[in-house]
Amino acid sequence: NAGVTQTPKFQVLKTGQSMTLQCAQDMNHEYMSWYRQDPGMGLRLIHYSVGAGITDQGEVPNGYNVSRSTTEDFPLRLLSAAPSQTSVYFCASSSWYTEAFFGQGTRLTVV
């Protein structure tokens, strides 16, 4: 009964480094998305996907890249980390008739 598995839980990067946040779901949901959470701003949508091979930008996509080769996996790539990307990141999955199920979150610090 894993649901949405997101790794890592914590990460510290230096400015300019790249990394990939992993997200996997086992509920056969077609919809997956990435959010970032910043104080006083709630969660904001970075990128989303409605199925394998289909991705699109959300509200704050700059500096992030995604791909979806399978229904289960939806990794988020930071191409060149900047201090402005210090945040808590959440992966989520859903179907049209369900609520969103979230991963445990990743606290990312860029120094």
Add this chain to the structure above:
Amino acid sequence: AQTVTQSQPEMSVQEAETVTLSCTYDTSESDYYLFWYKQPPSRQMILVIRQEAYKQQNATENRFSVNFQKAAKSFSLKISDSQLGDAAMYFCAQRPQEAGGTSYGKLTFGQGTILTVHP
């Protein structure tokens, strides 16, 4: 565009008392879902309650209930018999309800309300 506004950054309540968290929203969609999520210090996002906009009856889940006023675009959460474990950040959120479209997973969140429960 969809927006969600939570005007109370912080709220507090005594254990066993009742507290109401406010949420207003705006949307151009005719069909949509509304949610309240709880985020304890563990950071996990936990669904508290959901409401389908086409349903007139207010949703309830044990001690949690909503006051859904569709015309006023208001969606408040009432917590009865508050418990220490209710202390958390609470987020109001909405998304379109459209089977077969591409927007149904796009959640729009409010800024969050930190709830403190005093023993």
